Amino acid sequence: MTESEILNIFKSTGALLTGHFLLTSGRHSDRYFQCAKVLQYPQHTEVLCKMIADNFRKFEIDTVIAPAMGGLVVGQEVARQLNKRFIFAEREDKKLSIRRGFTLDENEKVLVCEDVVTTGGSVFEVIDIVKSNNAKVAGVGFIVDRSNGKVDFKFPQFSTLKMEVVSYLPDECPLCREDIELVKPGSRKIK
Numbered sequence: 001m002t003e004s005e006i007l008n009i010f011k012s013t014g015a016l017l018t019g020h021f022l023l024t025s026g027r028h029s030d031r032y033f034q035c036a037k038v039l040q041y042p043q044h045t046e047v048l049c050k051m052i053a054d055n056f057r058k059f060e061i062d063t064v065i066a067p068a069m070g071g072l073v074v075g076q077e078v079a080r081q082l083n084k085r086f087i088f089a090e091r092e093d094k095k096l097s098i099r100r101g102f103t104l105d106e107n108e109k110v111l112v113c114e115d116v117v118t119t120g121g122s123v124f125e126v127i128d129i130v131k132s133n134n135a136k137v138a139g140v141g142f143i144v145d146r147s148n149g150k151v152d153f154k155f156p157q158f159s160t161l162k163m164e165v166v167s168y169l170p171d172e173c174p175l176c177r178e179d180i181e182l183v184k185p186g187s188r189k190i191k
Ligand SMILES: [Zn+2]
Pocket: 020, 028, 029, 170, 173, 174, 175, 176, 177, 182
């Protein structure tokens, strides 16, 4: 799949919106991305995760792990395509851990999956979980890299798309100057 084909899927499903958006950071942006909107559709999830699965097909992998919630659908689908076990880590008291009786064996080879990486915080936490169980990280696969090339997990990593984040302080926002309506994604219009 080409970059423009992937972008078209994101746009057609409403995952990628263009306009004038208030981000949770308080900054303004001309683009807003919500990966869950594309993962609503199993056929899109399947083709995007196939890119990740294909990239790691020749790697030695026993298990796929993902952080909840965002990574669940991606990890499950990548594991299905690679025919491997899938487990997830979930947040309790702000810290990710594996629960529900999930275990990792010593030297088990683990592929970490996620939907979107911005700072990579959740993935780094999952990598720590794998290491603390004396298992091995085989690689990290995710749908969208929004880190502007900044995140390096120090393991083979693959994303289906790199999408740069451009945002502005409200005082410096060119969209405000053009008097374009400001929208807070996921809620009613605020201005
Ligand atoms: Zn603005």
